[in-house]
Amino acid sequence: MNAPLNRTKRNLTVAKAMAEALAQEMRRDPSVLVMGEDIGRLGGVFGNTRGLFEEFGAARVRDTPISETAFIGAAVGMACVGMKPVVELMFVDFFGVCMDAIYNLAAKNCYFSGGQSPVPMVLMTSTGGGYGDAGQHSQCLYGTFAHLPGMKVVVPSNAYDAKGLMLSAIRDPNPVVYMFHKALQGMGWLGTVKGAINDVPEDDYVVPIGKAAIARPGRDVTLVGLGATVHHALDAAEELAKEGIDAEVIDLRSLVPLDRETVLASVRKTGRLVVADDDYRSFGVSGEIIALAGESAFAALKAAPARVAFPDIPIPFSPALERPLLPDGAKIAAAARAACGKA
Amino acid sequence: MNAPLNRTKRNLTVAKAMAEALAQEMRRDPSVLVMGEDIGRLGGVFGNTRGLFEEFGAARVRDTPISETAFIGAAVGMACVGMKPVVELMFVDFFGVCMDAIYNLAAKNCYFSGGQSPVPMVLMTSTGGGYGDAGQHSQCLYGTFAHLPGMKVVVPSNAYDAKGLMLSAIRDPNPVVYMFHKALQGMGWLGTVKGAINDVPEDDYVVPIGKAAIARPGRDVTLVGLGATVHHALDAAEELAKEGIDAEVIDLRSLVPLDRETVLASVRKTGRLVVADDDYRSFGVSGEIIALAGESAFAALKAAPARVAFPDIPIPFSPALERPLLPDGAKIAAAARAACGKA
Amino acid sequence: MKPTADQLRWMYRTMLTSRRFEEAVAAAYFEGKQPAFNMANGPIPGEMHLSNGQEPCAVGVCAHLDAGDFVTATHRPHHVAIAKGVNLKAMAAEIFGKKTGLSGGRGGHMHLFDAKVNFSCAGIIGEGMGPAVGAAAAFRQRGERRVAVSFIGEGAANQGAFHEALNLAAVWQAPVLFVIEDNAWGISVAKKDSTAIADNALRAAAYGMPGHRLPGNDPVAVFDIAGEAVARARNGGGPTLIEIETYRLEGHFMGDAEGYRPEGEVAGLKAKDPIAALQARLLKDGVLGKEEDASIQSAARDAVAVAIAAARSAPYPEAREAYEQVFA
Amino acid sequence: MKPTADQLRWMYRTMLTSRRFEEAVAAAYFEGKQPAFNMANGPIPGEMHLSNGQEPCAVGVCAHLDAGDFVTATHRPHHVAIAKGVNLKAMAAEIFGKKTGLSGGRGGHMHLFDAKVNFSCAGIIGEGMGPAVGAAAAFRQRGERRVAVSFIGEGAANQGAFHEALNLAAVWQAPVLFVIEDNAWGISVAKKDSTAIADNALRAAAYGMPGHRLPGNDPVAVFDIAGEAVARARNGGGPTLIEIETYRLEGHFMGDAEGYRPEGEVAGLKAKDPIAALQARLLKDGVLGKEEDASIQSAARDAVAVAIAAARSAPYPEAREAYEQVFA
């Protein structure tokens, strides 16, 4: 978000920012390669590998069979012999066919080997719904990945972070699950939340993994979001400002490691917490953040922490059913008002 | 736990109680069948299908290839045409090779079909470590299953509940994930927590899915556990009693649906909460229970809620490394003391 | 096995119904998505995978099935659903996300379920294969003469579920057919770039089951081989693998720019449109007369028009209905 | 490809080392587990899968590999680890959960890693197959003449990962061998009850790669075929599938009552012990003299004794070390 100012602005979509980070790192480091379904000639269903196949060729930009278990497992083998693979799981909803290669293999090799065989790889995967793609193409599953040890998990909310987190992820000696939200991607066919398109420096920079961002400073209530819900929280903050409620918006950016300090500092300051998450409500991210506040900022809490999340039901197809279930600015604002006793 | 008294006691292991429930229901209902690896001639690696192959034969007790995706998917197809399959995933750690068939197929067919095709099946799977089986055979993953909608999740802590929950699970028109802890199973080679072996009526009875049990009533602090940690919590309660702290122990028994009322009623009474879980600490069960208290019993909380859980690291092999990480009575008691200001 | 004149006419009519249906869906899909194509907009949001050109696979196989037989299809399901006898009105309404849809709008185009005819489909590659094996095993265990059929694309033949399902079906001697609709593409990836061998039928030998590859996208050839396989299965002969060469006349999903397709490929395939080919053949062989053809054509058009009109005018579900049917 | 006298002696010595090692591990494993067998007790807790009888698979293949080649083994890894040159002392210490173990006690018997010789194994069926394909593809991409080998059991040949890995290896023409150790059992389930065909080598045709089945549990036959396959792979000829008939002389894991095994099967297999067979052959062919045999025998025994003794006396890791190496 805090781009240098001594240059003309360059607004990019998240898709372009990801592709640029990949291209720049592939130029810099011959051990980086990209694999996945339709990430080659097509340039990625979500545009995040566009141009790579043309520039780097079929050996470094590999279109794979529909064999997620094999090519994610293959990425681990490549990483163990000195490559830095970036693999794409097209939709996070598909994790069920290949989770062993992710959570038992990529995530645990470093530990099982006592540090002999770290696994420097990135797993990019798309998340989120809201465009009518139904229950097997609209999930977020942030909690599912964050719950299991050995892999880092990042969730960019804008193009600047998307590039900086991708460069950090590729250079990280550990497996990093890079979860990008379709509504932020900047592909015309998916529509795009405006705030996700922002100024991206052309040069090399990293956004550290494990640091949350304060997307908007405030005094009265802490709104925590990740990915798409960061933008909903910012909408809510605008609304609340008109009513004299000064909300602080935190963009988690990383789930693993989780920047507990930034969240706690804010909650200790405001005494009020609302968590917004478009993943399923129970046993996930929203619960963990609320628990964190309860455990470690109990004395500072002035009101019951609250959450706005997707309910514990499969994601329905019909817009008449799906849209009302999604977190948005109004729901977050309402929860914040209640937390501030202004309901 | 509350067995009728007008008969002589019959103490069974969880393994025997599960096998008895299966046998009784297979006699009663010809549509029930059992499938999995080594559940036939061998009687199950964990003894929970012993005797079934001999009584019901190879058609109703099917040893399968090592093809979890296929046989769990097959169970869904069977359920859709009127059978009631009970399938075993030998260790929950193996979910990564077949989760799609579980969470995207079995769990969502009812919803996707608008209720036309419910999936009455049971997925039995073993959980837990503590016996040196290392990081791919010792996990609990309760949070992983509870986070995803469309499947019920139960976790028996003793033989009485094991039988009653199994009968409920088989008769439930929905997929039920039945997670049994190896340390409670009563197989000699795994050792057994004594409290898991209890009096089991021979006759037909059910333990309702979605109802927690108060394993020990108390006034001062609420200790919430599931599976093995229920017994650790009871150990803690005994220790605490000597110090004049009267702990209430809640056995969740079901994670989905979660019996929020019972947990909240207890927390509102005691004002203090400690959650014990041998699944990974973050983004899972322990966080959800603490969040629940923060959201819905905020005013009643007298101290910060706390948890005793497995840290966010792969489960190490060496007993010198694993044992100190596992929740136990002493750790839970210490957390309870702190919550009671007696640390 | 040769189709009767009635069966030929049924196949022709069903292919036409499927084609007209998809033409109507395509038209509705683009409403609200022009000039700017945003998948979230219009009466039909989300991805839309059309099966235009693949109708022979559906009719040649389903001609041998009745309502009790069990079929799973893919993310590209319309032609198979129609051939299996899924209620056309309720199917259209589901695709439009309406309360009157098969699932009350919960599933949409990739999740069409009609329990009355044992039809379902899914959005995950290979997900329907295990269920087909299980349903077939249940039929066999209960001594019913029913069969199951799992339709997949050629790209799915490289997914682990394919291997596990075929082996399990063979071990259980389950009455199931695995039908590969080989349209040569998995989204943008050509079969030759993803599959180690050109003919997936050879993979049947890895499971000791018969395998057939059918060139030419010919519904009559499909009818012949599928008929024998279904008969074998009903008689306890076990599973069969069939790969059918077919044509994807549209993009992977609507909105696909198809930059990856060789110059002229689509035009070439459209010139071999299987519906036109069957029509010519039936007219030539005298199985179909000009008037009868016209009446079949209009019957198909009318059935679709009625279904689409009903879907358009049907009410949307109320928001609270989203919470229903999560559990039975 | 015929082994030289040195290679024959290396295979013999390595098989002996593996056997002696497992005998020592077995003895230690039962300590603290008698009379009541509780897996949590004794110097070696957890499951213990012995490879006694399967040594020919390990030595016949690994005779062609050096430290740079990449090998993944299974939950039954000792023989392969030893043949691949894994540090015996550090391996023993790992199995005893000691600080001096390969992974400082974090992995144990099912998770042996020695990066110096590119060896690893895992507890999940088929999990090592993808990594072997990937490592091989990386070697090829970098123009190195290295190969990868994935060892699996015959039961694993029905897991989806098998299919995906073989297809991907063939599409990439990766220099990788897939070696199936067919001991006829997957825990209690016989191969014939889980696998649709008797000979998994036939499955190679599904991927257009050569497939071989080797009867007789013969290390020399394995050496021959594996040698050709490794040479082919190094020369850009792509992957090969090899299934080896071998013997599981023990239970699936220690403590297995083996009630499922036919009367006399184990005795029959022990009578065909591949080590005794190779010994007799080498003596007969004059490749081995009595004294040399004795010295090889004692060398193996001594190497194992030293490693086990060191493992027993080594310190346990401190509890805090559990938190280290989660991330690099």
Ligand SMILES: Cc1ncc(C[n+]2csc(CCOP(=O)(O)OP(=O)(O)O)c2C)c(N)n1
């Ligand atoms: C497990 C899984 N991986 C990837 C996808 C994304 N995907 C949807 S359709 C498709 C191509 C399928 O190709 P094919 O099986 O030939 O069917 P076709 O689209 O040609 O009908 C892919 C990769 C998916 N839905 N599920």
Ligand SMILES: Cc1ncc(C[n+]2csc(CCOP(=O)(O)OP(=O)(O)O)c2C)c(N)n1
């Ligand atoms: C995915 C998965 N499913 C099941 C298991 C449990 N399991 C461990 S070993 C084994 C049998 C393996 O048989 P095989 O591949 O023949 O190897 P063997 O034990 O005979 O050496 C099974 C089912 C597992 N570890 N992983």
Ligand SMILES: [Mg+2]
């Ligand atoms: Mg295709």
Ligand SMILES: [Mg+2]
């Ligand atoms: Mg075996």
